[in-house]
Amino acid sequence: MTTFALARRPSLSPRLFVGGAALAAVVTLWAAFALSTRALETAGLTTVDAALARFAVPALLLSPFLPRTVRALRTERPLVIALVLLAGLPHFLLFAEGAHLTSAALTGLLVPGTVPLFVAILLFLREGTVIRGRRLLALLAVVAGVAASALLTGGTADIGGICVLVTAGLVWALYTLGLARTRLDPIGVILIVSVTSTIAALALATTGFLPSRILAGTADLSGFGWYALVQGVGTGLLSTACYVIAVKNLGSSITATAGALSPVLTAAVAVPLLHEPLTSGLAIAMALIAAGVAVFTLSPATASDRPAAPKRE
Structure with a gap:
């Protein structure tokens, strides 16, 4: 595949339905990821413990497909x-650190909110692709919403946490563009991300670089089991598979932009669940992001937005 796949509205209704359903699942599962990561300390787990729950579970569940995936990697x-590997431990550690320094609502806003901006910038730098018209205005609304979330929400957030979360957004944007080019199927993507991240997390824990209550035998096993379900199965397995399906059916730009809707759900659930306040600044940010995503997704791509048909090398 010689070019990154830039999104356009699919012309086939089954493809649109499959991609839309997968994207809806991604938004819901990402919100659960943001909420559970923010609640990490109350669960009695360290960051590396959560990483093991996030990546080891899908690695074990999909291990029968490992030989097939290894063979497929030879052509990649x-x-x-x-x-693709950026979606593993690098993104997880950045996301967890940003969640620790800020709030669940801000974490949910800044990471998926900055992804469409970075995708647009990277596509321009790589291919000279320019987004124009209503899609550009919609993208600017999303950016304005991200800026409002950083400037108006207040709370415990600091500039360091915001910078960490923005970096996590850049890392996920790079992964999204890599995902548009990979020949691996969803199972292959999940496996290589999960296996390499599990090995790296174990290395960090056993060398003492990051503390682990699991390896020390002091972790709350019920908390670990809950994390294994939410992050390992929900985020590690289901959301990754759905994200791959969404990118393949809808394209990288629409998927990245619509993913910014997850903060709206995150912030709404964080109010009753984590007792975080829904401030006026946060409400403004949510409205801007939701409006921008809706306009971007529903607006037709211009001629400059559409790439040449991909081909095998």
């Missing part, structure tokens, strides 16, 4: 593999 380019 190293750069594409490197971009």
Whole structure:
């Protein structure tokens, strides 16, 4: 595949239905990921413990497909593999640190909210692709919503946490573009991300670089089991598979932009669940992001938005 796949509205209704359903699942599961990561400390687990729950579970469940995936990797380019692997431990550690320094609502807003901006910038730098018209205005609304979330929400957030979360958004944007180029199927993507991240997390824990209550035998097993369900099965397995399906059916730009809707759900649930206040600044940010996503997704792509048909090398 010689070019990154830029989104356009699919012309086939079954493809639109499958991609839309997968994207709706992604938004819901991402919100659960943000909420559970923010609640990490109350669960009695360290960051590396949560990483093990997040990646080891799908790695074990999908291990029978490992030989097939290894064979498929022989035809994949190293750069594409490197971009896909960014969705593993690198993104998780950035996301967890940002969640620790800020709030669940802000975490949910900044990461998916900055992804469409970074995707647009990276596509421009890579291919000279320019987004115009209503889609550009919609993207600017999303950016304005992200800025409002950082400037108006207040609370315990600091500039360091905001910078960490924005970096996590850049990492996920790179992964999204790599995902549009990979020849791996959803199972293959989940496996290489989960296996490499599990190995890396175990290395960090056993060397003492990051503390682990699981390895020390002091972790709350019920809390770990809950995390294994939400993050391992929900985020590690289901959301990754759905994200791959959404990108393949809807394209990278629409998927990245619509993913910014997850903060709205995150913030709404964080109010009763984590007792976080829904401030006026946060409400403004949510409204801007939701409106921008809706306009971007429903607006037709211009001629400059559409790439040449992909082909095998």
